[in-house]
Amino acid sequence: MRQGILLRTCGIYVLLFVLLVLAACTGQREEAPSPDKSSVTVEVKNLRFVPDELRVKRGTTVVWVNRDPFAHTVTFSDGSFDERLERGGSTTRSFSEPGRYEYTCKIHPSMKGVVIVE
Ligand SMILES: [Cu+2]
Numbered sequence: 001m002r003q004g005i006l007l008r009t010c011g012i013y014v015l016l017f018v019l020l021v022l023a024a025c026t027g028q029r030e031e032a033p034s035p036d037k038s039s040v041t042v043e044v045k046n047l048r049f050v051p052d053e054l055r056v057k058r059g060t061t062v063v064w065v066n067r068d069p070f071a072h073t074v075t076f077s078d079g080s081f082d083e084r085l086e087r088g089g090s091t092t093r094s095f096s097e098p099g100r101y102e103y104t105c106k107i108h109p110s111m112k113g114v115v116i117v118e
Contacts, residue, residue: 039092041065042113044072044085044105049113058098058117065090073106082106 038060043050045067056062064074066085074091075082078101083091095101095117105111 039063043067044074044111047108047111049103049105049111052113053116054114055116055118056095059094059096060117061092061094062115063090063092071107072111074103075106076101076103 038057039062040054040056040060041063042054043065047068049064054062064083064085066072066087066089069087071087071089072085073083074085074093080101081093081103083093085091095115098117101115101117103113103115
């Protein structure tokens with residue numbers, strides 16, 4: 001039989017550990033990126049990319065978040081990037097080179113967007 005004091009001490013360490021892990025996880029949640037000037041969000045909702053035209057500075061990371069209750073893709077015309085967005089899912093891409101990057105959704109070809117990197 002273990003002694004009560006030992007169990008209690010262990011319990012406190014376990015509790016501290018769980019709290020630390022929870023804090024770490026909360027800080028890195030993908031669906032809630034921290035407000036950061038170098039990160040811009042495009043919402044995918046009602047079969048549209050919002051905004052469908054986005055101007056960003058070089059080095060910006062763009063986050064697409066699917067708000068629709070079905071899947072989409074973010075598929076760039078130049079073939080450089082093709083990601084499926086499940087319901088509630090998100091994907092990110094960083095843009096280091098200036099240019100005009102057109103993209104669409106393979107599932108719904110009428111959905112179009114463009115990222116203009118300055
Ligand atoms: Cu779509």
